[in-house]
Amino acid sequence: MSQMIAVLGAGKIGEALLGGLLRGGRPPARLLATARRAERAEALRARHGIEVVTNAEAATRADTLILAVKPQDMATLLTELAPHTAPDRLVISAAAGITTAFVEERLPAGTPVVRVMPNTPALVDEAMSVISAGAHATEEHLGHAEEIFDSVGKTLRLPESQQDAATALSGSGPAYFYFLVEAMIDAGILLGLPRDKAHDLIVQAAHGASVMLRDSGDHPVTLREAVTSPAGTTINAIRELEKHGVRAAFLDALEAARDRSRALAAGGETAPRTGA
Numbered sequence: 001m002s003q004m005i006a007v008l009g010a011g012k013i014g015e016a017l018l019g020g021l022l023r024g025g026r027p028p029a030r031l032l033a034t035a036r037r038a039e040r041a042e043a044l045r046a047r048h049g050i051e052v053v054t055n056a057e058a059a060t061r062a063d064t065l066i067l068a069v070k071p072q073d074m075a076t077l078l079t080e081l082a083p084h085t086a087p088d089r090l091v092i093s094a095a096a097g098i099t100t101a102f103v104e105e106r107l108p109a110g111t112p113v114v115r116v117m118p119n120t121p122a123l124v125d126e127a128m129s130v131i132s133a134g135a136h137a138t139e140e141h142l143g144h145a146e147e148i149f150d151s152v153g154k155t156l157r158l159p160e161s162q163q164d165a166a167t168a169l170s171g172s173g174p175a176y177f178y179f180l181v182e183a184m185i186d187a188g189i190l191l192g193l194p195r196d197k198a199h200d201l202i203v204q205a206a207h208g209a210s211v212m213l214r215d216s217g218d219h220p221v222t223l224r225e226a227v228t229s230p231a232g233t234t235i236n237a238i239r240e241l242e243k244h245g246v247r248a249a250f251l252d253a254l255e256a257a258r259d260r261s262r263a264l265a266a267g268g269e270t271a272p273r274t275g276a
Ligand SMILES: NC(=O)C1=CN([C@@H]2O[C@H](COP(=O)(O)OP(=O)(O)OC[C@H]3O[C@@H](n4cnc5c(N)ncnc54)[C@H](O)[C@@H]3O)[C@@H](O)[C@H]2O)C=CC1
Pocket: 008, 009, 010, 011, 012, 013, 014, 034, 035, 036, 037, 040, 055, 068, 069, 070, 071, 073, 076, 077, 094, 095, 096, 117, 118, 119, 120, 171, 172, 274, 275, 276
């Protein structure tokens, strides 16, 4: 276990990870965070009782650096870190699209880099984090990254060549389910249900379906067929979903997300910078 872990750019994902590490029993004194804005630093200190320091200090003091800034901010952060790091540090990047090569070429030669794509259910210890090794990352480094991300859910190793696809499926995945639930709540309103009741009905349906998908061992098609009675209600809804091309929309949507992840690897210069 590393002596000191630093989360650089502790925004939504970085803070979720800090929370998971603390819930998992890591003492606050063995965590550091960095933030761009003073108010953000103060909020992190108040909520988690951890030290919030400069990027240079974090790089000097921590032996594991988790980079959780936006892909568009990664080059600037790496330039800032490079003079303060050494190849005995493990660097973990959680940024969409950013390749291990991108990180390696901006840090001292031989720095071990691991690329991880988590997702926001990390906040409730139900994340999936996809992990890939860079050129200098050993089995021990991968194991260490797994140990960190196991604190917020499950982990899965994949070759880096599949990280952009994994980002489209898993990193962005929760958003698609929230979008579907949002649309189905609207449908409940259309059918005359109060919004809060529509919300409760569809959230419980989503939860029940998700537990069955995970625990039953049945294929999604089998589970759907069990709901779809002959001449019943469900098949009428399915016909409309097929007519509107929902399946094809998902294929196109995830391909677009994968392509955006690939573009971010080239620096993501077409995307607006965020001021978060
Ligand atoms: N939000 C999500 O669902 C997921 C996000 N990611 C990745 O995690 C990274 C962060 O995403 P979010 O947490 O959503 O963004 P965010 O904007 O909430 O967090 C990024 C934080 O980094 C700070 N920051 C930027 N430059 C900095 C610097 N030089 N020094 C210190 N702090 C700096 C920003 O002020 C911000 O608080 C991105 O690269 C994203 O691709 C990965 C998986 C899922």
